[in-house]
Amino acid sequence: MLLAIDIGNTRLKWAQYTHLSLGSAPVAQGAVFLEQIDTLADAEWAGASVPQTMLGCCVASDAVRRRTEEQIGQLWDVEPRWVVPSLREAGLVNGYDHPLRLGSDRWVAAIGARRHLLARNQGPRPLLVVMAGTAVTVDAVDSEGNFLGGLILPGHGMMLRALEAGTAGLRVPTGEVSEFPTNTSDALTSGGTYAITGAIERMHRHLAQRCGMEPLTLVTGGAGWKVAPALAIEHELIDSLIFDGLLEVASSRGLAA
Ligand SMILES: Nc1ncnc2c1ncn2[C@@H]1O[C@H](COP(=O)(O)OP(=O)(O)O)[C@@H](O)[C@H]1O
Ligand SMILES: CC(C)(COP(=O)(O)O)[C@@H](O)C(=O)NCCC(=O)O
Numbered sequence: 001m002l003l004a005i006d007i008g009n010t011r012l013k014w015a016q017y018t019h020l021s022l023g024s025a026p027v028a029q030g031a032v033f034l035e036q037i038d039t040l041a042d043a044e045w046a047g048a049s050v051p052q053t054m055l056g057c058c059v060a061s062d063a064v065r066r067r068t069e070e071q072i073g074q075l076w077d078v079e080p081r082w083v084v085p086s087l088r089e090a091g092l093v094n095g096y097d098h099p100l101r102l103g104s105d106r107w108v109a110a111i112g113a114r115r116h117l118l119a120r121n122q123g124p125r126p127l128l129v130v131m132a133g134t135a136v137t138v139d140a141v142d143s144e145g146n147f148l149g150g151l152i153l154p155g156h157g158m159m160l161r162a163l164e165a166g167t168a169g170l171r172v173p174t175g176e177v178s179e180f181p182t183n184t185s186d187a188l189t190s191g192g193t194y195a196i197t198g199a200i201e202r203m204h205r206h207l208a209q210r211c212g213m214e215p216l217t218l219v220t221g222g223a224g225w226k227v228a229p230a231l232a233i234e235h236e237l238i239d240s241l242i243f244d245g246l247l248e249v250a251s252s253r254g255l256a257a
């Protein structure tokens with residue numbers, strides 16, 4: 001049994017697998033807000049199977065990671081392993097100036113995306129990997145598996161909170177996305193949504209120009225479903241991208257499920 005964990009800046013997501021192959025469904029899964037991490041052993045994990053292996057990625061603080069390890073240690077005798085981005089792993093080459101400084105969630109999601117691409121057997125193609133979580137990341141991978149670089153921008157919630165905090169007149173309810181917003185709520189909601197989809201479409205253009213081929217665009221993250229409807233390029237929503245990447249890393253490292 002493999003326990004896979006993805007700790008973002010808002011929520012910890014976890015899943016348990018008995019097989020590492022792509023498409024194998026988790027036997028159990030869940031998510032908690034970071035404030036609730038200390039309840040995992042007594043609540044969500046109380047009835048879970050004993051994991052033989054644990055592999056995760058964490059972009060939250062060291063304190064959050066330690067508290068997670070404490071919860072694991074309360075229940076199981078398993079060594080916590082966290083993916084640290086390296087120069088190359090599972091067929092991907094890290095083009096970041098300082099490879100270690102790339103967010104491990106971005107690295108793992110790109111590995112998961114590459115795995116999806118290769119599983120389709122449709123030949124080489126660049127990849128655009130979009131993660132809409134607390135922040136939004138838009139990452140480019142070329143047809144050979146080189147991570148070329150990517151964008152980081154605030155997530156929708158963070159944009160709205162920044163606007164609310166920095167102005168007197170922008171404290172309004174959530175609105176609708178529209179092309180020509182005629183009220184403050186719609187103007188804010190549409191502004192945030194199009195800031196995100198505009199950045200994605202821009203990176204799509206950069207990558208298509210760089211590689212001479214349209215990339216396969218994969219969207220993931222807790223807010224992916226909100227971004228997708230306004231995205232004007234062809235794309236697919238794959239909620240499990242980080243877990244697919246963790247399974248691929250586990251498999252390429254010869255870890256047991
Ligand atoms: N039920 C939900 N609970 C929490 N966040 C949600 C939910 N539905 C959508 N979201 C959106 O997803 C974002 C968090 O996504 P997530 O992938 O968990 O982020 P992170 O990986 O940064 O922790 C929130 O900022 C919010 O916009
Ligand atoms: C960009 C991020 C904050 C995204 O975090 P998330 O929205 O998934 O919580 C995270 O990947 C991170 O801290 N990255 C390190 C810096 C970098 O990737 O350049």
Ligand SMILES: [K+]
Pocket residue numbers: 007008009105131133
């Ligand atoms: K994340």
